[in-house]
Each structure stands twice: as C-alpha cells, then as structure tokens.
Amino acid sequence: METAVTAPRQKIITKIEANPALASRKNSNRPLNVAAYCRVSTDAEDQINSYRAQVSYYTEHINQNPKWRFVNVYADEGITGTMVKKRDGFLKMIRDCEKGKIDMILTKSVSRFARNIVDSISYVRKLKAMGIGIYFEEQNIDSLKEDSETYIGIYSVMAQSESENISANISWGIRKRMQNGTYACRFNMLGYRKEKGETEPRIIPEEAEVVRNIFKMYDEGHSLDQIKAYLESKSIKTPTGKPVWSKENIRKMLTNEKYVGDVIYQKTYRTDCISKHTKINRGERTKYLVSNNHPAIVDRDLFNAVQAELVRRSSKRKTSDKTLTSLGKYSGKYALSELLICAECGSPYKRKTWTQGDEKRIYWRCLSRIEHGKKYCPYSKGLEENKLHSAICRALKAAMNENAEALALIKANLAYAVTGDEANLDLGAIEKRIKEATKEMENYMASYRNTGGDKTRYLECIQKVADEIKSLRAQEATAKAKLEKSTEVNSEIKRLCDWLDSHDTTFSEYDDMVIRRVVECIKVFKDGTIKVITKFGTEATETV
The missing domain is CATH 3.40.50.1390 (Resolvase, N-terminal catalytic domain)
Structure with missing residues (x-):
C-alpha cells in the first residue's frame, strides 16, 4: 500500500506593529x-x-x-x-x-x-x-x-x-444626637415623605392605607406571596416606583418600627472609615429606641401582633419527611393546613383532590398516612371538605354560644397565654365559684323563708357561704388588679374582643379568616369526630 505524500507546511508571518503611544515613551x-x-x-x-x-x-x-x-x-x-x-x-x-x-x-x-x-x-x-x-x-x-x-x-x-x-469626631457627634433623639434619619419609605428642611415626616394618606392593608392582611393569615400578588394586581408600586414587589421588601416593611411611630438608631454600623463595610448591629454596638418620634401609620397593637406572627411562622418545623431541611413552610392558602391535626399520630392534615371521570371531591387526609400508608397511622380518617367545614362551624357555635358569660374565662386564658403566669387562671375559677356560691345562697335564703321549723341550720349555711363569697371577692379584686396592670395582656384582650364584636360569630358559614382568628387547633379522632379548641380556652367536640 502506497503512503500519501504530504506537502511541506508553509509558515505565515504577520507583522504586528507596536502601540505608538506605548513605544514613544522611550x-x-x-x-x-x-x-x-x-x-x-x-x-x-x-x-x-x-x-x-x-x-x-x-x-x-x-x-x-x-x-x-x-x-x-x-x-x-x-x-x-x-x-x-x-x-x-x-x-x-x-x-x-x-x-x-x-x-x-x-x-x-x-x-x-x-x-x-x-x-x-x-x-x-x-x-x-x-x-x-x-x-x-x-x-x-x-x-x-x-x-x-x-x-x-x-x-x-x-x-x-x-x-x-475626622471619622471618629463625626461618629461621636452622631452618637450624641442619637442619645438626645435629634438625629435626622431618612424616610424614603411607603407612606411617609420628608423633604429637605422638614423636621418631621408627613403621612401620605393613600400610601398609608396601603401600608395598613399589608399589616392587616399578614395578621389575618395571608402569606407574603399572597400579599405580593394583591399589591401587583392593584398596580400598587414599590417605594422606588417599581411595579413588581419582592417578598423581602414586604417583610422589611412588616418589621419596620417607623410605621408605629418609633425609630431605632444604629441598626447598622460601619466597621471602619477605610473599607466602609456596613454590618447589621446584632448587639456589637449600642442601639437607641426613640418612641413616639413621629406620627404613626399602624396601630401599635396590630404591629406587635404582626411581630409575634412573624416569629411564629419563621419558627415552624417541617411536617413532611420528604422536605430537605428541618424548617417548615407557612401556608396562607388554607387555614386548616395550619390547624388540622391527626389525634392518632400528631401529623398535620393535607388538602387533597380526588377525581374519577367528571366527579371531583376535595378531602383532607393525615400527612403521615399519605406519605407512609398505614405503617405509622393505621386508623386516621379522611374527611370530605364540605362536611368538615360544617362540623367546624357547629363546634364553634357550641363553643362560643355563651360568649358574654365566658368572657372572664377567656380573659384569664388569654392572660395566661401572654404572661405564662398560672395565677391569672385563678381569676376565671374565682368568678365561676362566686357565681355558684351566690346561687347557693339564694337557695338557702329561699329555704330559710319557706321553712316553718328550725331555721338555725339555714342561718349557719348562709353565714358560711357569705364568708366564702367575701373571701372570694377579695381574691377577685387582687387578681383583677394584677391583670389590669398588664398592658400586654389588656391590649391583646381588647384586640380579640374588638375583633369578635366586629365580625359575625354565628358561624353560619365557614370562613378561613374567622377560623384563623378564633381557632387554636382542631384534632381529628379515628371515630370521625373532631375537637375544636379555640384561642379563648373553650372547646367543643363534633361528629363530621
């Protein structure tokens, strides 16, 4: 076989001229x-x-x-x-x-x-x-x-x-103004304007209403995604004039103390004057809180409730074994995703859709049963959504039927929930016993008047009950005085009672917002019954 003869390579040389500007330097x-x-x-x-x-x-x-x-x-x-x-x-x-x-x-x-x-x-x-x-x-x-x-x-x-x-001298002056509450901070945020020369920011009414709606929506259970969708659907622009909102911007608004009329100075600081690197102040430097610094847009009780809700949602643990991290995710779409719990295994319930041909049904199922079958939760029941909603409404109607009479118990439970002080639970028990003792006295008085025989025994009973009521009244006064001194307790009680007064609590129809506000949790038992536990400490059982 003959080998092919290759032609010799011919080198090509191209001259690249020097840069005249650089060559002329010599x-x-x-x-x-x-x-x-x-x-x-x-x-x-x-x-x-x-x-x-x-x-x-x-x-x-x-x-x-x-x-x-x-x-x-x-x-x-x-x-x-x-x-x-x-x-x-x-x-x-x-x-x-x-x-x-x-x-x-x-x-x-x-x-x-x-x-x-x-x-x-x-x-x-x-x-x-x-x-x-x-x-x-x-x-x-x-x-x-x-x-x-x-x-x-x-x-x-x-x-x-x-x-x-120079930097040290300027920083010293700034710190002194912070201590005196005279340091002028920026108000480039939704709801406020502060022009050059103005000592106090002005509230922009239409923007302030948007801010209040954001806080109310979050407090009522809406997620950041839902709030974002709402703002964009209404063509409400961000503080920088952009049509698209980010969840992080909404979160920053919800934690901004300026909306409640306060200012916290030195939330961030520069490490040095050379690099000018800015860090979040996590306790390395002194902070200064100036309360009632300017007109508030958001009510303080609402602001505090939102802060508590932010902490609650961020501390959620995972509910599904299929998640990669140990952190859970808040669901603002359905209230029952947060409230419905399997009494058999402790797992939350999940909303599922069952379809067969043209037939479609919505039901709720134990998450452990969905992921692992009968291995860990063999007895849990699946609940059809319409029937579940009806049962919850019936249970709430029973739990809240004597709302005015149960107000003392509600207050005591709220006080205990906020402060953790078991002494607050005594108030509800004291008032309940006073009512029972008063009824006993009325019965003894009636018997005393109607009897024709020896009345000494009835007089002794009346005196004994009267002494008990007197002692209970003293205990009640002490407990009430302690409760009234707690600003935190009373603001939370007022908030929830005001909410009850302004909303329909007949529970004739199921409403996610009402359920979020009133219900602490709902336990589902293997016999198909549910126990609805309210945030007021009352509960009721109902069959689905």
Missing part, C-alpha cells in the same frame, strides 16, 4: 502627555469653589509648559478619598494610563490622591511600573525618583490618620 525628546487629578470630599460651597479652582489651575499650568501636552483634568467632586472604587474620575485616569494616553500626573498633595495608605502605595507602584510618574506639588515629590516611595508612605499614613480622626 523617546526622551518627545513632549510628555500630562494629566492632572483633583478631588474634594464634600459638596460644601467652599469645597466646590476649591474644586473649580484646581481644575482651572491645572488646565492653565499644563498648557503653559511647551514640553507638555495637555491630556485632561480628572476630577472627583464630593467623593471621599478613602475608597478608590467610588472615585469614577480616578479610575478613568488609571484606565487611560493603561492605554498609554498619559505619561505624567500632577496632583496637589498625597491626601488628594488617596487617604488610604494601601490604595496610595499600590497605585503609585502600578503607575511606576508603567513608567508613569506622579508629581505631588505640596510635598514636592516625584514618584519616579528612587527615595520617593518612603516619603509617599509617610504622608499617606498621615492622610489616613487624619481621615480616621
């Missing part, structure tokens, strides 16, 4: 391309005048020298010298140096070039490696000379130290 007789850099750190009028004077001076100074060619005056106005990344003029100058457009830079002083020793030395070395010198007029230093770096380093340390001293 020519000592050529005119130098000279630029200047100037910077002022504040927007004060005298600083702006200084800035304009520097630009004018360097433009004229470079053009007057026949051996120099004017490139540009790079400037940063109202920008700190401690961070290079925010100085657009400086960075543009460095890019032009890398492109070979500049041979020499003039600047007033080391502190104008940079107030950060690391940035100062690193950029001096970088430019020096490219053959570009920096002339600092105030210190009379040329960075291309051999001993220049030592002097530049000394002056850079002095400039950085000066910045640190």
Whole structure:
C-alpha cells in the first residue's frame, strides 16, 4: 500500500506593529502627555469653589509648559478619598494610563490622591511600573525618583490618620444626637415623605392605607406571596416606583418600627472609615429606641401582633419527611393546613383532590398516612371538605354560644397565654365559684323563708357561704388588679374582643379568616369526630 505524500507546511508571518503611544515613551525628546487629578470630599460651597479652582489651575499650568501636552483634568467632586472604587474620575485616569494616553500626573498633595495608605502605595507602584510618574506639588515629590516611595508612605499614613480622626469626631457627634433623639434619619419609605428642611415626616394618606392593608392582611393569615400578588394586581408600586414587589421588601416593611411611630438608631454600623463595610448591629454596638418620634401609620397593637406572627411562622418545623431541611413552610392558602391535626399520630392534615371521570371531591387526609400508608397511622380518617367545614362551624357555635358569660374565662386564658403566669387562671375559677356560691345562697335564703321549723341550720349555711363569697371577692379584686396592670395582656384582650364584636360569630358559614382568628387547633379522632379548641380556652367536640 502506497503512503500519501504530504506537502511541506508553509509558515505565515504577520507583522504586528507596536502601540505608538506605548513605544514613544522611550523617546526622551518627545513632549510628555500630562494629566492632572483633583478631588474634594464634600459638596460644601467652599469645597466646590476649591474644586473649580484646581481644575482651572491645572488646565492653565499644563498648557503653559511647551514640553507638555495637555491630556485632561480628572476630577472627583464630593467623593471621599478613602475608597478608590467610588472615585469614577480616578479610575478613568488609571484606565487611560493603561492605554498609554498619559505619561505624567500632577496632583496637589498625597491626601488628594488617596487617604488610604494601601490604595496610595499600590497605585503609585502600578503607575511606576508603567513608567508613569506622579508629581505631588505640596510635598514636592516625584514618584519616579528612587527615595520617593518612603516619603509617599509617610504622608499617606498621615492622610489616613487624619481621615480616621475626622471619622471618629463625626461618629461621636452622631452618637450624641442619637442619645438626645435629634438625629435626622431618612424616610424614603411607603407612606411617609420628608423633604429637605422638614423636621418631621408627613403621612401620605393613600400610601398609608396601603401600608395598613399589608399589616392587616399578614395578621389575618395571608402569606407574603399572597400579599405580593394583591399589591401587583392593584398596580400598587414599590417605594422606588417599581411595579413588581419582592417578598423581602414586604417583610422589611412588616418589621419596620417607623410605621408605629418609633425609630431605632444604629441598626447598622460601619466597621471602619477605610473599607466602609456596613454590618447589621446584632448587639456589637449600642442601639437607641426613640418612641413616639413621629406620627404613626399602624396601630401599635396590630404591629406587635404582626411581630409575634412573624416569629411564629419563621419558627415552624417541617411536617413532611420528604422536605430537605428541618424548617417548615407557612401556608396562607388554607387555614386548616395550619390547624388540622391527626389525634392518632400528631401529623398535620393535607388538602387533597380526588377525581374519577367528571366527579371531583376535595378531602383532607393525615400527612403521615399519605406519605407512609398505614405503617405509622393505621386508623386516621379522611374527611370530605364540605362536611368538615360544617362540623367546624357547629363546634364553634357550641363553643362560643355563651360568649358574654365566658368572657372572664377567656380573659384569664388569654392572660395566661401572654404572661405564662398560672395565677391569672385563678381569676376565671374565682368568678365561676362566686357565681355558684351566690346561687347557693339564694337557695338557702329561699329555704330559710319557706321553712316553718328550725331555721338555725339555714342561718349557719348562709353565714358560711357569705364568708366564702367575701373571701372570694377579695381574691377577685387582687387578681383583677394584677391583670389590669398588664398592658400586654389588656391590649391583646381588647384586640380579640374588638375583633369578635366586629365580625359575625354565628358561624353560619365557614370562613378561613374567622377560623384563623378564633381557632387554636382542631384534632381529628379515628371515630370521625373532631375537637375544636379555640384561642379563648373553650372547646367543643363534633361528629363530621
């Protein structure tokens, strides 16, 4: 077999010309391309005048020298010298140096070039490696000379130290204003406006109504996703004017104490004046709470209830074995997802849809039974949704039938739930016993009047019950005084009682919002009965 003969490769050589701007630097007789850099750190009028004077001076100074060619005056106005990344003029100058457009830079002083020793030395070395010198007029230093770096380093340390001293003095002044409650904070948020020169923010009524709706919706059980969908469906824009809301922005609104009229100073802080890295203050620095600082948009009781609900939802544990993390997820779609519990295994119930042909039924099933079959929960019952809703309404009607009479018990249970003090439970028991003892006395009095025989026995019984009622009244007064002193308890009681007065509690129809507000949990037993436990400490059992 003959081997194929390959033609010899022919090399192709292409000449790539040198960059004229870079190659011409070695020519000592050529005119130098000279630029200047100037910077002022504040927007004060005298600083702006200084800035304009520097630009004018360097433009004229470079053009007057026949051996120099004017490139540009790079400037940063109202920008700190401690961070290079925010100085657009400086960075543009460095890019032009890398492109070979500049041979020499003039600047007033080391502190104008940079107030950060690391940035100062690193950029001096970088430019020096490219053959570009920096002339600092105030210190009379040329960075291309051999001993220049030592002097530049000394002056850079002095400039950085000066910045640190200025920063410390400013921080001290800010802290003093925070302590006095006179520090002016920003109000770039939905519901408020604060223009320059105004001492107090103004409430924008239409925006304030949106804020209140957000808080109410969350308190009534809506999820962040549902609130987000509501806001976008109503074409309500974010504080920055965007049509799309994020859940994180809504969460920040719900935790913002400014909506209740308070301000917390120093929630964040800067670690140092050089890096300017901002951190959340988790206790490393002192915070200052100023209460009633400005007009509130949201009622304080509602705000506190929302904070408690945020904590409750964030502390939920997982309910399904199929989830990857140990954290649970709040469901705002159906109230029963949070409330319906299997009494046999303790797992929550889950809403399922059963379809066969055109027939469709909604039912609720134990989550453990769904995921593991009869292995862990062999006796739990599946409940048809319509029948379940009806049973819950009947149970609530029975539990709340004597609402006025049970108010003392409700208050006692609420007080115990809020404070954890078992003494609060005594009030309900005391009032119940007073009512029973009063009825006993009425019976003894009737017997005393009607009997024709010896009345001594009845008099002794009447005296004994009277002494007991007197003792109970004293205990009741003590318990009530203690309860009335608790602002937290009374605000929660008032909130729930007001809610009961303003809503239909006949439970003629099932309503997710009402169920969320009234029901603590619902236990489902294997015989098909449910036990509805209300947030007021009452309960009722009903067959589905």
